[in-house]
Amino acid sequence: MGIHTIKMPDIGEGIAEVELVEWHVKPGDTVVEDQLLADVMTDKATVQVPSPVHGTVVSLGGAVGEVMAVGSELIRLEVEGAGNASSSKGSGRASSLSSSAPDAVISAAKSVVVPDSKPGPESAPETTIEVGVRPMSERGDAPRRDAAQPNAAAPGAAVRKAGEKPLASPAVRKRAWDLGVQLQYLVGTGVAGRITHADLDAYVAQGAYTAVATGRGAAYLLRDEETQVPIIGLRRKIAQRMQESKRRIPHFTYVEEVDVTELDALRERLNIKWASQRGKLTILPFLARAMILALREFPQINARFDDDNGTVTRYAGVHLGIAAQTDAGLMVPVLRHAETHDLWSCAVEIKRLADAARNGNAVRDELSGSTITLTSLGALGGIVSTPVINHPEVAIVGVNKVVERPVILNGAVVARKIMNLSSSFDHRVVDGMHAAEFIQRIRGFLECPAMLFIE
Template identity: 70%
Template sequence: MGIHIIKMPDIGEGIAEVELVEWHVQPGDTVVEDQVLADVMTDKATVQVPSPVDGKVQALGGKVGEVMAVGSELIRLEVDGPGNAAAGAKQKRPVERTETAAQAEDATAPAPVQERGADAHVATPGPAQVPIKGQAGQVQPAQSQPQVQPAAGAGHAAARPAGEKPLASPAVRKRAWDLGIELQYVPGTGGGGQITHNDLDSYLARGAMGSAAAGRAAGYAPRDDEQAVSVIGLRRKIAEKMQESKRRIPHFTYVEEVDVTELDALRARLNAQWGAERGKLTILPLLARAMVLALRDFPQINARYDDEAGVVTRYGAVHLGIAAQTESGLMVPVLRHAETLDLWACAAEIARLADAARAGRAAREELSGSTITLTSLGALGGVVSTPVINHPEVAIVGVNRMVERPVILGGAVVARKMMNLSSSFDHRVVDGMHAAEFIQTIRGYLECPAMLFVE
């Protein structure tokens, strides 16, 4: 038997360190060649690290959320044969996951159950510590809760010594929580002193809750639970990116109202005639086309600004970032050469990129290199927003919710579909007048959609 050490791989592009975002194995697990061991994240994408050999996991070399240098020890395996390291070689920062998991399991046992979210944990009365599950599944101890005294009029002392954990099933714990009963003071008559539903009934019959506690409804019971969520992985990258953008770019936002009645009618007509054959169109491909045409007259907006070098690079190609919400957070896959795509090709590529981002399959090159970004929250778009520029770009166009409301048109009050464009610009390189003219040009294309097809 030997030891095989797997080091953090060199992912390329000059990357010196990566973040460990998920382990797929634990110490003691048996792995086979090509089995995925861990997920690591660069600034651009998540990469899976496979095992090059068969073996048994001896120890892990880092914790979830830790930033590790390329070439550092990631994991060590026990393998048949000599391996690639001496059995007694010193290991870098092993992570005893099994012990942590056991401690977490012990700590979790007395926690009451609450049906208000998979990750919500209710603080247990008494000095026991409550585990709090973070974003990456790490268990962290919360602060000890003070021992709660029985309500006035309880008429008896604590049913068990201070510090002793009350035993009860999840159903009993939930019922006690809903009734406002502190299990620390309920005598248990079940096996091993476990508290049963009959014990709760007896406690209530004795009037131990007092008038104030007895009148408490489940929906108004006080809550003291806390949840500590580790900001790691994609969430940390998003936080760093947003902080960097707001720190370096002096944003200004320009909002304009657009009548999209004709645009939406055109979209519906195209879908009715060609939807079954070419696929359904959303409003995004039409917006993308309007941006492509408008950027021909405003090349300073289709640009990236290297503020350290003091150079603005203007692009002829429109590499349009499409902000997509995923379970892990906001990602911006790139619609490359949007100027070459017709409506259906644009719609198909947007759908493909969004699906890849949500499934975690987007490649690094699909998540970088955008020259301007389009962001939309769809039906949740609100009335006005202040989108954050995707650094080092100089502009972002935000789409708000489309609503039908009364508008005065030709002296008559008519129902029209209205939508706001809320767009932000880098005021260092984009003047306010040019930003306003750019949005007004987009508005012209959207309100007269036939112009989208006139060259």
């Protein structure tokens, strides 16, 4: 038997290090050729690492969440034959890790939690420090209850099933209310489990609760648990990107309200006629079209700023990033050459990209290279937002929810559908006047939707 060492593979594109986001094996597991060993994440996407050989896992080279250099030891397998590693480095299941791995990582059984959920950064393990409900009376020198005594249930642990009403007379209920005692936590010693005054006296005498005074005299058990959630995988990448964007880019946000009554009426008419054949239209394809037309007049906004080299690259094609919320976190798939799409093909592609991001099927090229981003929270869009620019872009257009409001139109008060655009710009390369004019141009297209189809 020999030892076969698998190194962290070179993902390409000049990537020097990756983050280990999930193990699919643990020491002692038998693996076969092409079986998945681990998921690693680059700046762009999650990559799955398969085994090139049959063997038995000896040790793991890193913990979930660890950033590992390309070429460092990922895993050791015990294989038939000589293997590719010297026996002096250790053989068998008790061998130590190579020098490229941290000494603290002994084995997956002790240091790596392997979730049962599907692969991906959304399955990052959560480490719970303490769970349960602990009354204040259990702190310090407060009296504790004897588990052998009546009414000595675990702190905060109901003695009845959810929805089961405790039996007690009106007088006992009123007295419990005045004392701030929740009858759900008492064991009744009366007939059919009825809670008596004696049960209530015993519960209070044992110091089984601490009253937290409120205006009505009620008391509540204080929850004292803490949960630590490791920031790894996609969530770590999002945190790094957002921090980098706010650190590097001096944001300013411009908000404008748009009357989308006519636009929404047009969208509904188009859906009535064409939805069964071409698919349903949302408001996003219209917004994308308005942005594309407006960017022809403001090419400095369809750009990426390399602040290390001090250069701005302007793009003739619009590679539109569509911010999509996934279970793993925010992702920005890219609609390349959005200017070549009509409303329906734009809608189909936006849906396809969003679904691919949510299902974890988006490829690397679909998650990079955007030149401007469109973000929307749909019905949760609120009134105003301050979106963070997708670095190294110089602008992001944010969409707030559509609300029906009274508006004075031609001297009369009428109901109109109003939507705010909350958009952020890089003040180093986009002047406030140009940003305002850009948004006003988008507004003009949306308020007079016929203009969207005139070249």
